[in-house]
Structures are given as C-alpha cells and as structure tokens.
Amino acid sequence: MEEQIVLQNVTKTFNDFWGKPRVTAVKSLSFSIKKGEIFGLLGPNGSGKSTTLKLILGLLYPSRGRIAVLGRLPGDSMVKRVISYLPEQDYLYPYLDARETLDFYGKIFNLSGQERRQRIDFLIDLLGMQGYQHRAVGEYSKGMARRIGFAQALINDPDLLILDEPTSGMDPIGNKEMKDIFLDLKSKGKTILISSHLLADIETTCDRIGIIYEGSLIGIGEVDELLAPYRQESHPLERFFIDTVEKEKERQNAEIKSARESEVLPEKPEEVDQKVLDKLIRKK
Ligand SMILES: Nc1ncnc2c1ncn2[C@@H]1O[C@H](COP(=O)(O)OP(=O)(O)OP(=O)(O)O)[C@@H](O)[C@H]1O
C-alpha cells in the first residue's frame, strides 16, 4: 500500500527565549501511514501527539529528522489542497453561523458558489447540524463546535485527514456518528490520522495504532494483533495501553538505576601526610 505520511527519526525541541533547549516534545519518531487506513496516535497528556500532528502539517519544523507527506515536504501547496486538519481547540469566528463559516472556508479552497452550497448542505446534513445551522457559532456548546470544526475540515473533500482529539466533548450519540463518518470516509479511500486518549473511540475505528510516551514511540501495530492477548479483558485497549506505558516506565527506571550503580564515584582524595605538610609550612 502506498505510504501517505512518513516520519524518519523526527525530533522536535522547543527552545526558550535565549535559544536554549527547553522541552523535547518528540524524540526520534519513525513511523508511516498508508493510504486508506485509519491510524490512531495514543498517548498520555503531554506525550507529544499534537506536536507530531503539527509537524506533519508543516505548522512546526522538526529540529532533526525528515517528514514526507504524499511524497512531498509538509506544507507543500499541492499537499495543502488535499489535506485537512481539525485542531485540538476550535478556532471559529464567533459571529458567523454554521453556513457562513463553511462558506468562508469553501472560498479559501476556491469552490464555486454552487459547489459551496451543495457541499454545505451535504455537511450540515452529515453532521446533524440542521437545527442550529443559522445560529452564531460563538454560542455553540463544545460538541456543537466540534461538529462545525469537523465540517470545516471536510469542506475541500480532503484525501488525508489529520484530526486532533476529534470526539472530545461529544455526547455518546455524537461520538457514534463521528465514528461512523470516519468509517464511511475510509470506505471512500480516505486516509485518517487521529490523535486521542479516548481509547474506546480508537479501538473500534482504527486499523493501526501507535503509542507515544514522553515523545517516543513505545508501541505500534495492527489493533487486532496488539489486542489479541487482551481479548478476555473488558476493555482490551485500555489494558494494553496501561501495560505498555507501565512497562516503558519500568524500563526507564531500570535504566536510571543501572546508570546510577555503574557510576564511577570520585576517589576519596588522599590524606596529606602531616609531616609533609609541616615541612611545606616551615619552608614558607
Ligand atoms: N509551543 C510550545 N512551546 C513549548 N513547549 C511546548 C509547545 N507545544 C508543546 N509543548 C510541550 O511539548 C510537550 C508535548 O505537548 P503536546 O501538546 O504535543 O502533547 P499532547 O500529547 O498533545 O498532550 P494532550 O493529550 O494534553 O493534548 C509538552 O511538554 C508541552 O508542554
């Protein structure tokens, strides 16, 4: 299968005002995403998920390593036409309603008036926003804002979708609807990268997952394969996720311990012979 996104040894360090390294958010990350798959990037808070997505989108530059999106550099103008992004936080113009918001983004993609109208009708319907499509988006609840954000990400009928916590704040019905939309998009050959810590969402929709912890990838594979040993559990992905993170913590602690043990302690300085000292003092 064709690879849509490739990361090779990608490291991202945020520097402070003086240019000194402050946080290494992503460490030597290497993985790829194939055409037509739904890939889930999982990890605890602050593990580097959003940073990784921003690097793929070309919104941040890697400190080291290489990223290719559709065989080009992230941020390439051809890539921008076929990629879409749902950010972690919604950035909406509060005084526009849903239709005006989508119309605005449709214009950015140079869609004609007729294309915009058809696409907006389709998306309002797809995301179940008919009831509030004429209300200013500034009044929307979290779940409603997430829907318009997702509709906005779909306005250009993208081939590659990058979604940061797409279902956060969604009620169970909205959650299920979103998952159905992901699967429908996949059936149309779209590629989707989702970051989330809502494990239930990932388990039922993703083909493959990667677990990121303190910026490093600590597990990657097909969901079915990774979860096979955990199928007896009531929440297999939750168990697998916790186990993988715990094992990594243990590995890191063991590494620190053995480094401490093998540390060469500075030798005790030799005691100065009192007679020699007396001689030296007398000489002065
Ligand atoms: N612009 C920035 N400047 C400095 N540090 C940053 C910046 N953006 C992210 N970081 C740091 O990088 C690390 C990873 O952050 P990131 O937002 O990628 O995590 P995340 O996995 O998306 O977390 P969450 O689940 O909470 O959304 C954190 O330590 C964060 O403080």
Ligand SMILES: [Mg+2]
């Ligand atoms: Mg994040």
